[in-house]
Amino acid sequence: MSEQHITLPEGSIERQTQTLNLGPTHPATHGVFQNILEIDGERIVSSESTVGYIHRAFEKIAERRPYYQITPLTDRLNYCSSPINNMGWHMTVEKLLGIQTPKRVDYLRIIIMELARITDHLICNGVVGVDSGAFTGFLYLMKYRELVYEIYEEICGSRLTTNIGRVGGFERNFTPAAFEKIERFLKEYPVALKEFETMMNRNRIFMERTQGVGPISAERAMNYGFTGPNLRAAGVDYDVRVAQPYCSYEDFEFTIPVGTTGDCYDRFLVRNAEMWESLSIIRQAMDKVKELPSDVYHADVPAYYLPEKSAVYTKMEALIYHFKIIMGESDILPGELYNPVEGANGELGFYLISDGGRSPYRLHFRRPCFIYYQAYGELIKGAMLSDAVICMSSLNLIAGELDA
Amino acid sequence: MARPVQYNEKVKTVAVPEGYSGEGFFATTFDQVIGLARKNSIWPLPFATSCCGIEFMATMASTYDMSRFGSERMAFTPRQCDLLMVMGTISKKMAPVLRQVYLQMAEPRWVVAVGACASSGGVFDTYSVLQGIDQVIPVDVYVPGCPPRPEAIIDGFMRVQDLVGQESLRRRHSDKYKELLNSYGIQ
Amino acid sequence: MSLTNDYIKQRLAEKFGESISQVEESFGTMSFTAPKDLNLKVMQFLYDEEELQFRFLTDLTAVHYPNRTGEELAVVYHLYNFKERVRLRMKVYTSIEDTRVFTATRLFESANWMERETYDFFGVNFVGHPNLKRILNVDEMTYFPMRKEFPLEDQTRTDKDDEMFGRGGHIGI
């Protein structure tokens, strides 16, 4: 901050700050957040955030819906990486019911989850590029997101809000075409990512714009409840995939990239590095899947897993289960658990209380965005207005997740 | 090494509207010419709040590229835009903001509701979600889907183009239109 | 030394004696109930002790049990120890008439918005919170929507036929 050479008299007009309303539909805020900034020239003196502009009452809806109807709700939490949310929810229910999924299901899930992580990070990093004036990178990366969407389409028929999988596994097996598409992505994406990194990582302008912007120390970050890439950029190697492995993540080798200063540049680098790790995980998973029998794609739990349609027409038992599941009449065991997964933005937790009925007694989502957006005011204090914009996009705030 | 220069020869020009033409002149109605011009240079204002907004991102990015339809200029200021594209859930907290944005737009203005949420509230029949934006502002085109595919969004956009192209210049002054706005409490 | 649930239980019992109740373990996570005027003390103890170090507030929310008279609302804290990777669940019960509970914002910055959310949904009144007002819903709202007695749907609407849309809870949904 430059020093003030002239002493201004009390009450002089230069001393007055002005109020700027950033949001909720400001073009610079990707998503609907309102920040009322108190600015002195270009510097931000203080800010106050308002959220809740797309509050949709997920938790209340979840109390009224049978278990399998909650999956579409989880899609809409962090819609940039819906499969992670879907599977996190399935795994929570499976944990409650004590369902053991076969290894192949775990590996297939990991492939999908890591693909989702990549799409999430690439949007975030692309948008950080856009906000610092580099639109090109974003357009290039978006092309590869379409490749991932094609993979989703091949597997579940949907692009963005995937509603992928079931409690116990997947609704249908992966087709050979799906594997081909994954292979294609694994081959083509690294080239583009490399190019993107070459363009951005040591780019003077980009570094000037992001280094030292919105930094946070590890201690503050933990106190603010940061998780995921934003916490790791501050130097804490906390990753749910390692700390509390789920879905056979323990079978894989990967590193957790960490940063040091927790500024926008570090967050950018951490996300890029994570994309490389995800690619390597997908590669490993693809190799592992090949060695397993190729017809296993769900656990054998007829009471909770929707039977195949042909069986519904021919078998009495399948028809009964089908009816029970579709009508939401299959009860779930009572219990209480908190199950976290590593979402693209951080620890996505499902706190589920079941009283043994058809729908949860209470379901609470721990939404990483919501918790770390509190720190935004502190991050941008004293920064320039344009830095605040980059800082917001590099935190990767997703309105759907934030407002629940 | 110099790159070979490429020319895009596949450019499609719009058809000439009906009219009289002779040596050095062409006469037609204002409606048609203005409609033609407006239709192919719509400035959309994306009002993206949630998931559908992400699908809109795909629509305007490389693969689908909505700019091909004359909407190259994505403007974020309501005062200069013709088309308000509402994508995503609009909560009750957001409704006044949306209305404000609509009021700031200059006539003629069009509105597309993209996705189930904007059209009817979608899956969120809850205490906090507005059950369709047509409760606060008039809507011209609804695009179904949760989220609609980019193709569907483009289709919705082309429907708006049709509307824009055919609109009579007098429509906005008609009593019927005023009545419509009045029913939303807009003077 | 690895931190076991038994050890935590023992330390808590040593310090707070009888006031820690309902200690149970489900899915590997220990859960206990603390009296509502001790919630801060317990958290501070868990935070400060060298061997415990629960310095990360993962989650804070509430649950409404309309049938438990006198303790209708449960405020649930999830605490986490980064080093030992241990999770802990603490509950504080409060009656619906007097929903005052001490705020955890002094200890954890992250509690700020989570408490506001809990207030917004359940009306738990966090004493000492710097800015306790609604966060997700509009300020004009007069009730606390997540309490069980309030319906999910907006009651003022007329456009959707109740029978067709399964509102009011009389059929399946």
Ligand code: SF4
């Ligand atoms: S229609 Fe579906 S995808 Fe679109 S905003 Fe609503 S929930 Fe999201």
